[in-house]
Amino acid sequence: MNQTGSASKPTAASTEGAHTPSVSRRGRIRSQSRWWSAWMFLAPALLLFIYFKFIPMAQGIRMSFQDVSPFLGNTWVGFENYIEVLTNERFHQAVRNTIVLGAGQSFGAVIIGFLLALLLEGPSRTLWFVRTAVFLPVVTASAVVGEIWRIIYYPAADGFLNKVIGLFGMDPIRYLEDTSVALYAVMTVGIWSSAPYYMVIFLAGLAGVDRSLYEAAAIDGARMRHRIISVTIPALRPAIMIVSILAAVRALRIFTDVWVLTGGGPAGSTQVWMTQIYTQGFERNNLGVASAASILLLIASVLLTFVAIYFTRNKEAK
């Protein structure tokens, strides 16, 4: 029905469509209904996306070139907002923190996730139970994760974690109040709540590793360590690659964890890109600058996503 390649010829299409006997082959479905019925099915999704994704994006691009003031009216300011973002010391700090936090958290979560998968691989019921329990942090809402870790990190000597490290003779740490520790405390929570996610992906990968390779390695006299390095990791390499990049893309826009745990403090030591956007946009009502920062974030994540797609393609090609 679409041989003319045009949706703008409703009469022809609908009469043809209505009387076409339903000869069907895979991939070439002849439908008895009118040409617009597909669009009716698509309409809710498209409308919602246009209203709540694309219009805001267009609005964001526009505001990023404007000095936004609701009562006086917006004035065009060219690239001033972008210059403001790129020269602002707070944003510089936010970039540094986002990169350290994002890289550390992604790297840490992927490594811990891999170790978890190695430790918890196996078919027994008990292991299934442990895996189910270990996965709980992933499904727990970030706000809840933040609150419980604030209690665990309680800075007094009898705070939970301080009591634990006290058992090993360590002095209490003011995790979220110490400017040199806070970012790593936030990183730890991020790793804790996302490592089990990667564990599940790696477990699926481990199940697909050819067992005869292990056998061959055993016959060759390879030890467990060598087997993991030369059989398991190469088999999982594509998964590790993709998962790492996706983790990095996600880490760029980290917000809730930081916001709940520290609010960007102390003294801006955990301020990341998104918390900076929030502060500028919603606390200082600096919508133009916040929009410019959002657009830069969008550009960064699009670039990273294309890197991810590039690696995915490579994997499929092999």
Place this chain on the structure above:
Amino acid sequence: MSTPVSSPIPKRRRRQSSVEGTLDTAFGWAVGDQKTLLVRGIMCAILLFVFAGPIMTIIVGAFDFNTDPTALTLWPHNPSLENFRVAAGRGIWSYFGNSLFIAGFGLLIQISVAVTAGYALARRKFYGQTVVLGIFLATMMLPEEVVAVPLAVVLGDLPLLGISLRGTIFAIILPVAASAFSILVMAAFMRDIPEEIIEAARIDGASEFRILVQVILPMSLPALGVVAIFGFNGIWDQYLLPLVAANRTEDYTITVILRSLRADVEVGTGALLAGAFLALIPSLIVYLLLQKSLVRGMTSGAIKG
């Protein structure tokens, strides 16, 4: 994989036992070997403590009346419902209600949208199909964090319609009501339904809509499970959106109000844990019910950041 775990393998040492199960796992866990079992048991205990322990303290702490933030415990010393009474005084049930309503209603719309759009993508040929697919994929690069600032402005004054959604639950529901991930999961699954079945229904004179609801939908239950758990987690985990879409604190969801509950010096840790418990339980229930769907969705390769 060939060795059943429960099989009582007699204590065999060294070479023999290591051949028995070690080739089934990357780490080379020997099945039935006492030493391995012990090492593994200790590992599992540590992992449970580290990963599930904090979650358990929320559940236990919610029912343990306590205002001392240092007394995190895995065993209730003072079991009572007092925490919930204190939290109720701060309106926790109303925030919980907001959250449940938003999650329920939002998920319902998200599933309906995913089913219809997925159906059109999977089973229909129409002009502009690639463009539509491209649009859906593009939205994956526009998560709510990226558009939060302009979205807050747009929600305050919807273009063309000229109405403000701010302060209504629709401001939180509608932006999450369409998910490209859900749509693509549904489409991928519906593509594999044999055409003959749909053809048969068509010959019986069923309308397009009826085919979707009565033929395709019942066959798509596995995909619906995936969409349901990812959709629920996505909506329940919302933080920034309810924060910026609210006019007053009364519009907040339970995840957002936890922060105010903590800042309230008169409330104390117990009531905060009661709030955290309420924010935790629905996700726990959905997770335990749909665990298989969750794993399927994560490992299907359809997932994107």
